Structure formats: C-alpha cells, structure tokens
Amino acid sequence: MSTFPISTEPNQVTERGRLEPKNYDAVLLASFGGPEGQEDVIPFLRNVTRGRGIPDERLEEVSHHYRAFGGISPINQQNRELKAAIEGELARRGIELPVLWGNRNWDPYIAPVLQDAYDAGHRRILMLTTSIYSCYSSCRQYREDIGIALTETGLDGKLEVDKIRQYFDHPGVVQPFLEGTAAGLEEIRGKLVAAGETDPDSKIRVLFATHSIPTRDAEAAGRSVDEPREFAEGSAYAAQHLANAKAIMDQVAPDVAWDLVYQSRSGAPHIPWLEPDINDHLEAIAPEGVRGVVIVPLGFVSDHMEVAWDLDTEALETCGNLGIEATRVPTPGTHAAFVSGLVDLICERTVENNISERPHVTDLGPWYDVCRPNCCENFRGAKPVIAEKGATVGSGHDPYPVPEGSK
Ligand SMILES: CC1=C(CCC(=O)O)c2cc3nc(cc4[nH]c(cc5[nH]c(cc1n2)c(C)c5CCC(=O)O)c(CCC(=O)O)c4C)C(CCC(=O)O)=C3C
Ligand SMILES: [Fe+2]
Numbered sequence: 001m002s003t004f005p006i007s008t009e010p011n012q013v014t015e016r017g018r019l020e021p022k023n024y025d026a027v028l029l030a031s032f033g034g035p036e037g038q039e040d041v042i043p044f045l046r047n048v049t050r051g052r053g054i055p056d057e058r059l060e061e062v063s064h065h066y067r068a069f070g071g072i073s074p075i076n077q078q079n080r081e082l083k084a085a086i087e088g089e090l091a092r093r094g095i096e097l098p099v100l101w102g103n104r105n106w107d108p109y110i111a112p113v114l115q116d117a118y119d120a121g122h123r124r125i126l127m128l129t130t131s132i133y134s135c136y137s138s139c140r141q142y143r144e145d146i147g148i149a150l151t152e153t154g155l156d157g158k159l160e161v162d163k164i165r166q167y168f169d170h171p172g173v174v175q176p177f178l179e180g181t182a183a184g185l186e187e188i189r190g191k192l193v194a195a196g197e198t199d200p201d202s203k204i205r206v207l208f209a210t211h212s213i214p215t216r217d218a219e220a221a222g223r224s225v226d227e228p229r230e231f232a233e234g235s236a237y238a239a240q241h242l243a244n245a246k247a248i249m250d251q252v253a254p255d256v257a258w259d260l261v262y263q264s265r266s267g268a269p270h271i272p273w274l275e276p277d278i279n280d281h282l283e284a285i286a287p288e289g290v291r292g293v294v295i296v297p298l299g300f301v302s303d304h305m306e307v308a309w310d311l312d313t314e315a316l317e318t319c320g321n322l323g324i325e326a327t328r329v330p331t332p333g334t335h336a337a338f339v340s341g342l343v344d345l346i347c348e349r350t351v352e353n354n355i356s357e358r359p360h361v362t363d364l365g366p367w368y369d370v371c372r373p374n375c376c377e378n379f380r381g382a383k384p385v386i387a388e389k390g391a392t393v394g395s396g397h398d399p400y401p402v403p404e405g406s407k
Helices: 038-049 056-067 075-092 110-119 136-153 171-194 215-220 236-252 278-288 305-322 336-347
Strands: 026-031 099-103 124-129 160-163 204-211 257-263 292-296 325-328
Touching (some): 026 075, 075 099, 124 136, 171 325, 204 305, 215 236, 257 278, 278 305
Parallel strands (some): 026 099, 026 124, 204 292
16 A cells, blocks of 8 residues: 655644644534434524525425435434544543534534533533534634534633644545545456456546535635735635645556546525536546546545435436446545544644644645634624634633744
8 A cells, every 4th residue: 555755844834823732621523413314304404504595495405315315414423433433542542531522513512512511520622623624614614613602601711622723634634535546546447447448547537526615715715814825726725635636646646637526516506616516527528538437535534415415326327327437435434544643633732642743745734723813714704713813712812823933
C-alpha cells in the first residue's frame, strides 16, 4: 500500500489561529443527525431547513430519498459506531476522557447534551465535528449552534466549549480514501480489461465528489478579513478538496485523469452553487470515451443519505445508463487510521498526552483552531459563535493567539 508525504511543518498563516493545550473534561462528537423512522423524516427536514428558504418541492423530493430507506438515515448508527471506536482508542491509549455525542438537527440535540454535561460536573468541553472542510455548513454553523445552545441554556460563562480544527488534510482522513481509491481503480481496471480494453487507465476517470454549496458561501469559506488569502478556484472549500484529491492521485495513479465534482445541490435554481454536478459531468465525459469511473466521496467521513442516495442510487444509475463501469469508494467510517487520527487530533489540544506536531497532507493545513472574524460568514445575520477571534461565548473571550516572534 502506498503512503504519502506527510508534513509536520507548521503553517505560517494558520499557526496564528492555534490555541495552547488545555485540560478538557469531555469530548463532544458533534454531527448532523438524521431520521430513524418514517415519522421522523418531515420533522427532521424542518429542523435542517429552518429559516433557510429551501423550497417545499425540494423538501418533498428529499423526503423521498429518506422514505426509500424506510425513513432511516444511516448517519446516527455510523456515529454511534464512531463514538464507540473513539472510546476504544482512547481506552487503548490509557486516556480518560468521556465522549459525548450531540447533533445539530436530531436527537440527541446539542443543547440538552451540553446541559447534561454541565449537570454531570463537566466544565470544559472539546468539540470534534464530523465535518472536515471549511464552509458555513461544515464549520461556522457548528460553532453557531454551540453559541446558541450555550446562550439558550444559560450556560455561557459556566461551560467552556472549544472546537478541534477543520481536519480535511489530516493523514487519518486521507489514508482511508487513498486505500479506497487504489482498490477502486484496480476493480475498474479489471472490468475494463475483461471487456477487452488494452489501455484501461486512459479510459478511466476518478471523480472526487463533495457536497455542493452556494458560490457565495464558497467564497466566504475560510475567509480572513485581516489577512486575505488566495485560494484555488476562489474558495478554501474547493481548494481543500482539490489539494486532497491531488495528494491522493499523486500517490495512487499520477497518470489517471480526475476531476472534482459536486452533488446534492438544493436551494432556488437562480442562486449559483458550485458545479459541475456529478450527473451532468458524467454525461459530459461519456462522449469523451470514458468507460469507467471511480467515485470517491471525498466530502464525507461516513455513509449517510447524501452517499446512499445521491451517489449510490443516482450517480451509479447515471453511469449504468451511459454504459460506464463504476464503483463507489468507502467513506472513512471507523477505519482504524481514521479513528486513530481523530484521537491524535484530540491530543493536539490536551495538556496530558499532548501531541504537539500537527501532521498534514496538503500545504493548506494544518487549519486554524480559532477562525478569523467573518470566516465562513453567515449572510443571514450574525449569531453567537464559538472558536473565533473576539468570540464572547464558548471559551471565555479567548484572544486570537499570536505566536511569539510574529507581528
Ligand atoms: C457542505 C455540506 C455537507 C458536508 C459536511 C458534513 O458532512 O456535514 C453536508 C452534509 C449533510 N447534509 C445532510 C442533509 C441535508 N442537507 C441539506 C441542505 C444543505 N446542505 C448543505 C451543505 C452541506 N451538507 C447546504 C449548503 C444545504 C442547503 C442549505 C441548508 O439547509 O443549510 C438538507 C435540506 C434538504 C436539501 O436541500 O437537500 C438536508 C436534509 C446530511 C445528513 C444526511 C443524512 O440524513 O443521512 C449531511 C451529513
Ligand atoms: Fe470557518
């Protein structure tokens, strides 16, 4: 199995957003949440889209995706298994740190989880999200939901909550995708050779798939008003995915063509979102002679409805209609390297068992512990937010850390 170059060099820009290690008394595994029965579907969709102006037709359409699976999203079970795996890895390393689980959109909800944690005597919590890239939905929305929960429960000032950095390029994330991409390529090569293809690699396209987001959100992703940065394709969100994809392809198959594609677009048609959509892209590349694709769900750390429906149902059907051989690479799930990487990320932030080196596979990371003001701006209006320079909730007015020697 190929490995990849892992840098432990600090990043001069993001280093300024680094927090000193602290003593935490619990980890909060924070995720999206999903329905677990037909009766949950509509209440769940209302939770997700509250105040977001998603058209009813879209909700109706999305409810069918859930209905087709008995109203059950795999995401909660995935998170129960991930929580157990993190607990196992912490125990294996002799680290005593309870792991709590809370969701933004479904039970167990974040606010009661924080209240229970406080009642149980916890005072300082470290949040680990299942969203790994930089954008409003993946970063700020989690930070806001903690800010709102602390405010609503009256726990602000009594309970500190910090957040683990966006960790898209941690080797624990990239390793499972790299192994999956290599295995997927072997599978598709085999199928094309069996069909008489003499140079299969020239007929294969690797498609790295991630959630589309509004272009305006993409442009605000990872933004820093005090220290502007340029990103490939104008957004940290796209740039982070492109850098990960390149790191993977450089190792497994530098000569095979690949693209970054988007999925699961919602919102009104006249509002621009990141493109191309995976299905449109498949239609576009089929006439170019592509006969096999490897779909890498690079934007997602576990199987959930966006993977089960948008990729395994819709995109694979598009491939079938176009006569393209296709395979979908697994998500990290509870892959040992992923779980171990998550515990390493926890230890980056703890005094005991501290890990001071921050490995990263791309030169964009390691990402900030504390975001810049306006990073991943919420265009619908400011909310209480944690883990941000100048934040007045969460970890008690942490200043933006400036390492010694910098201006
Ligand atoms: C970047 C991103 C991730 C990846 C990062 C991460 O992994 O968190 C992600 C994950 C997920 N998105 C999910 C579900 C939904 N996302 C929606 C809507 C939206 N997502 C957006 C972005 C993202 N979303 C955006 C900009 C919208 C529209 C505006 C809004 O509403 O904010 C809607 C509303 C209906 C629709 O329009 O599709 C639903 C039901 C589930 C749970 C699946 C399950 O239940 O198994 C998961 C993991
Ligand atoms: Fe952010």
